[in-house]
Amino acid sequence: KIVLKVHVDARGLPLEANVLKAEPENVAATFGNPSIAAVMQWQFNPARKHGKAIDGWVLVPFTFSLTEL
Numbered sequence: 001k002i003v004l005k006v007h008v009d010a011r012g013l014p015l016e017a018n019v020l021k022a023e024p025e026n027v028a029a030t031f032g033n034p035s036i037a038a039v040m041q042w043q044f045n046p047a048r049k050h051g052k053a054i055d056g057w058v059l060v061p062f063t064f065s066l067t068e069l
Contacts, residue, residue: 002027002035004060010053012044020059027064035062 005020017036022028039060047056 001064002031002062004035004039004062006039006044006058006060007055008044008046008058009055010046012046012053014040014042014044015055017060031062031064 001021001023002019003021004017006017007015009015017039019028019032019036022032044058046053047058048054
C-alpha cells in the first residue's frame, strides 16, 4: 500500500505528488514513481472555500496486489 500526498491547484490539476506512506516501506522504491506518474495525469475536483475553487492537498491511496500467473 502506498499513500501519496498530492498538491492540486484550483483548476483540479496536480502540481506535485510525494509518497507520504508506504507499507512495507521498501515498496516505495518499486511502486512510488509509477504511482506518482499515474496521479500526475489525473484531474481532480479542486478544494472549495466559500464556493470558490482553491489549491489544496489530497491523500491518494494505492493498494497493490501481486498474484502468480
